[in-house]
Amino acid sequence: MSKRSGTVAPLFEGAEWNFDTIQRVYGAIEQVALGDLGLDVYTNQIEIISSQQMLDAYSSNGMPLMYRHWSFGKHFMRDEQLYRKGARGLAYEIVINSDPCISYCMEDNTMALQALVIAHAAFGHNHFFKNNHLFQQWTDAPGILDYLDYARGFIARCEERYGEREVEQLLDAAHSLMQSSVFRHRRPPSPSLREERDRERERLLDAERAVHYLWDRFDRSGPASQTDAAAQERKREMDLPEENLLYFLERHSPVLQPWQREILRIVRNIAQYFYPQRQTKVMNEGCACFVHYYIMNQLHATGQLSDGAMLEILHNHSNVLTQPDFDDPRSAGLNPYALGFAMMQDIRRVCEAPTEEDHEWFPDIAGARDWRGVLKDAWANYRDESFVQQFLGPEVMRRFRLFALSDDSVDPFHTVSAIHDERGYHEIRDVFAHSLDVSVSDPDIQVIDVDLLGDRRLRLRHNRRNGVPLDPETRDATLANVRRCWGYDVVLTETG
Amino acid sequence: MGHFIDRRLNPKGKSLGNRRRFIGRVRASVKKSVDESVRRRGIADVDQSEQVSVPAKGISEPSFRHAAQGGKRQAVLSGNRTFRAGDKIQKPPGGAGKGRGREGSADGEGEDEFLFMLSRDEFLDIFFEDLELPDLVKLSLKEIAAARPQRMGYTVAGTPANLSVERTMRNAIGRRIALRRPKTRETQALEQQIRELEARVPADEAEPPELIKLREELDKAQRRQRRIPFVDPLDVRYRYFEMQPEPAANAVMFCLMDVSASMGEREKDLAKRFFVLLHLFLKQRYDKIEVVFIRHTQVASEVDEETFFHSRESGGTVVSSALNEMKAIIDARYPPSEWNIYAAQASDGENYRGDSATCAARLKESLMPLCQYFAYIEILEENEIGLMQSDDNGMELWRAYRGVADDWPNFAMKRIASPAHIYPVFRELFVRKGGLVADV
Structure with missing residues (x-):
């Protein structure tokens, strides 16, 4: 460990924490985070909760408020069961991408852990949420809690008016399409909360006199011809093909009531809100781990953390950042915490002490000295896939002894396509970057056509990537849910 | 910060x-496993939380996802030791896809089942679902022992503690708008205008007419403000409470059992199970519940639970002695105006010759009018149950009680022979009868 300039007394001793101490430690962490690292964060709101409340938070995607649905109850019961049996511990913290940024800390944490968690969540994740371009563009941090509050109220009102059963069935259907209901390529329309409310009111008021797409078309004289031109026109009017299934159903379903459309909208908005998090697992955790590691070391170096506390922190740090080998029974693939952290550390190393190889691989940043600037730029402007493509260097690949495996279902064997050597670096990097791309790992399903004047059959298409099919069982169950929202026949073709 | x-x-x-x-969604399967587990459980731990498993089929959350097999895939793994580029690794037989599946799941959750814990309350709720206590609320409320204040709207007079600020201010706003009381903001604006004008007009000149007009306006507004108070006594409202009679929420449960030599361990155990169920059931419904144990041979006595179930007595059987004892205890300790009285009697049906008629008479005359419910359980040998299919057959006591049951709808009687019978019989005794209300 680094030398102690040791004139400062440690901020705390022992495992017990109280609010005074936390406040003091928070101050010290903040000084390093803002002063030294120069992070830019939302105002922090740190809430101390009990393990029971942590379980509650787990079950609703970590959000402090959520509408009611049985599936959250199911998750809650499973988590509770696992926790009670001791099969799984609870997270030390949950942090929410909102402004102010809310982080939950468990009351059972020791003081050292609280310090670690505050540095990790309240500064690491917080900075990432506030600065990463995906979060900036696609999520509305100041509005999310208001929106969830509105959503919960709206759905509760619907349950009162139309019955729990009715709402539950619709939510079941909407949830099963959630993954296939994000705008991946174009910017989602993002009306403000007020606009959302107005829209809801208008919809309810206009329910009767609304001119429906269908009837609108019927008014025109003469039957629509079934020519290609008509089909083209029709597709253009409905913006087909459409990748966001719930968005399409919300706009065009012939059978849904206005309140049902609103519920679909709520579900897809929530899916969209979480989409950036799914795209930045490695970076987000890497950023948070790097930040807590740097801050804790800094505090220890100035004597503000005692050796005991630092050892406890390092112990927890390395627990979280273990990367078991591929044949280890604990292995569940690459650990985003470990990889993210290693890459962040590597960037710092490349900036400060580049080798010959680094100059070749990272000509832009090798020896740049200003590693803070380089890291902050990376955190702001990349997502997992592009970040790996840009910054995964040979040093990290060698350390993790990465290798790429390819599998063709027709072959009786797997092939090792690349290992961590001169010839393999690029391929490993490509394969890994590709595997982190959510738009590749999620099935690509689009609405391609529907003839509202004809049989109203909704046509979906799954574009197979590399011939990977859909799981038939869940596919059929999900299609049944699409049918429920569409009201008429739905067919899915798989191509490629 | x-x-x-x-x-x-x-x-x-x-x-x-x-x-x-x-739980609502998986109610049917939960109910089944709850019923099963009750049959399986010992007496002492009926009242426990329970792990239940429900088929995962009804609670799956489908979505479009990739199949585990098929197509070309690539993955990056860590910890290479001996592989070189181009190595081929034989796939495990059976086409288990790449990598190892998780051998058994650590969480003990199979593919087809979802396991979870029901809390004690949830367990009992489901357990006693569709069951109802006959005449849950005391029929006669002649003597009301307790009364509780209940909100009954608003009044114009009351104590300051009951002042309804919201109502008061609402009335005040309405009155102020109706009487057009000038707002403070308006008078302030006038004052401001006057000050500005005054500043502009030199001291020695005569005041311009608009200033005079403004002054008059301000004066008028201020007088009006004084005349129309911000909050008038007329506006004030108080929350109003009225004392409402509280239905008696206490219950006492009498357990009567024959402990003569003819009642063996088996019979006592069955009786106990029935009593336990009844006790649990009453506990769900009442704030406070007391249990009185009366055992009898040819004489009856009140005993504690331990003695009731475990000590042995020898002697003859005079059932009416227990009923007399029960009546005496009610008279002494449980005035029916304050207590909901339930009784459950278990016996093997033996009685001293001639006593059964006395029992029936005693029930009809003095006990049934006081009781909310009286359940009689006759415990038979396993091999007897076939012989006793018909309710009309039976020993003297059974036949005598039949007469009571005909007269009193809140008297019920059943026969049981094995633990498996208890729960169905219990359900039958207490099943919610659509709209059945005892004729008052």
């Missing part, structure tokens, strides 16, 4: 609503 909030004292159980919905 960070804000710290201590949420630990916030209400727990935010997920209760979701949990309830989930």
Whole structure:
């Protein structure tokens, strides 16, 4: 460990924490985070909760408020069961991408852990949420809690008016399409909360006199011809093909009531809100781990953390950042915490002490000295896939002894396509970057056509990537849910 | 700057609503496993939380996802030791896809089943679902022992503690708008205008007419403000409470059992199970419940639970002695105006010759008018149950009680022979009868 300039007394001793101490430690962490690292964060709101409340938070995607649905109850019961049996511990913290940024800390944490968690969540994740371009563009941090509050109220009102059963069935259907209901390529329309409310009111008021797409078309004289031109026109009017299934159903379903459309909208908005998090697992955790590691070391170096506390922190740090080998029974693939952290550390190393190889691989940043600037730029402007493509260097690949495996279902064997050597670096990097791309790992399903004047059959298409099919069982169950929202026949073709 | 909030004292159980919905969704299968587990359980631990498993089929959450097999895939793994580029690794037989599946799941959750714990309350709720206590609320409320204040709207007079600020201010606003009381903001604006004008007009010149007009306006507005008060005594409202009679929420349960030599361990055990169920059931419904144990041979006595179930007595059997004892205890300790009285009697049906008629008479005359419900359980040998299919057959006591049952709808009688019978019989005794209300 680094030398102690040791004139400062440690901020705390022992495992017990109280609010005074936390406040003091928070101050010290903040000084390093803002002063030294120069992070830019939302105002922090740190809430101390009990393990029971942590379980509650787990079950609703970590959000402090959520509408009611049985599936959250199911998750809650499973988590509770696992926790009670001791099969799984609870997270030390949950942090929410909102402004102010809310982080939950468990009351059972020791003081050292609280310090670690505050540095990790309240500064690491917080900075990432506030600065990463995906979060900036696609999520509305100041509005999310208001929106969830509105959503919960709206759905509760619907349950009162139309019955729990009715709402539950619709939510079941909407949830099963959630993954296939994000705008991946174009910017989602993002009306403000007020606009959302107005829209809801208008919809309810206009329910009767609304001119429906269908009837609108019927008014025109003469039957629509079934020519290609008509089909083209029709597709253009409905913006087909459409990748966001719930968005399409919300706009065009012939059978849904206005309140049902609103519920679909709520579900897809929530899916969209979480989409950036799914795209930045490695970076987000890497950023948070790097930040807590740097801050804790800094505090220890100035004597503000005692050796005991630092050892406890390092112990927890390395627990979280273990990367078991591929044949280890604990292995569940690459650990985003470990990889993210290693890459962040590597960037710092490349900036400060580049080798010959680094100059070749990272000509832009090798020896740049200003590693803070380089890291902050990376955190702001990349997502997992592009970040790996840009910054995964040979040093990290060698350390993790990465290798790429390819599998063709027709072959009786797997092939090792690349290992961590001169010839393999690029391929490993490509394969890994590709595997982190959510738009590749999620099935690509689009609405391609529907003839509202004809049989109203909704046509979906799954574009197979590399011939990977859909799981038939869940596919059929999900299609049944699409049918429920569409009201008429739905067919899915798989191509490629 | 960070804000710290201590949420630990916030209400727990935010997920209760979701949990309830989930249990509602799998109700049918949960009910089945609850019923099964009750049959299996010992007496002492009926009242416990329970792990139940429900088929995962009804609660799956499907979505479009990739199949585990098929197509070309690539993955990056860590920890290479001996592989070189181009190595081929034989796939495990059976086409288990790449990598190892998780051998058995650590969480003990199979593919087809979902396991979870029901809390004690949830367990009992489902257990006693569709069951109802006959005449849950005392029929006669002649003597009302307790009364509780209840909100009954608003009044114009009351104590300051009951002042309804919201109502009062609402009335005040309405009155102020109706009487057009000038707002403070308006008078302030006038004052401001006057000050500005005054500043502009030199001291020695005569005041311009608009200034005079403004002054008059201000004066008028201020007088009007004084005349029309901000809050008038007319506006004031108080919350109003009225004393409402409280239905008696206490219950006493009498357990009567024959402990003569003819009642063996088996019979006692069956009786006990029935009593336990009844006790649990009453506990769900009443705030406070007391249990009185009366055992009898040819004489009856009140005993504690331990003695009731475990000590042995020898002697003859005079059932009416227990009924007399029960009547005496009611008279001494449990005035029927304050207590809901339930009784359950278990016996093997033996009685001293001639006593059964006395029992029936005693029940009809003095006990049934006091009781909310009286259940009689006759415990038979396993091989007897076939012989006793018909309710008309039976020993003297059974036949005598039949007469009571005909006269009193809140008297019920059943026969049991094995633990498996108890729960169905219990359900039958207490099943919710659509709209059945005892004729008052």
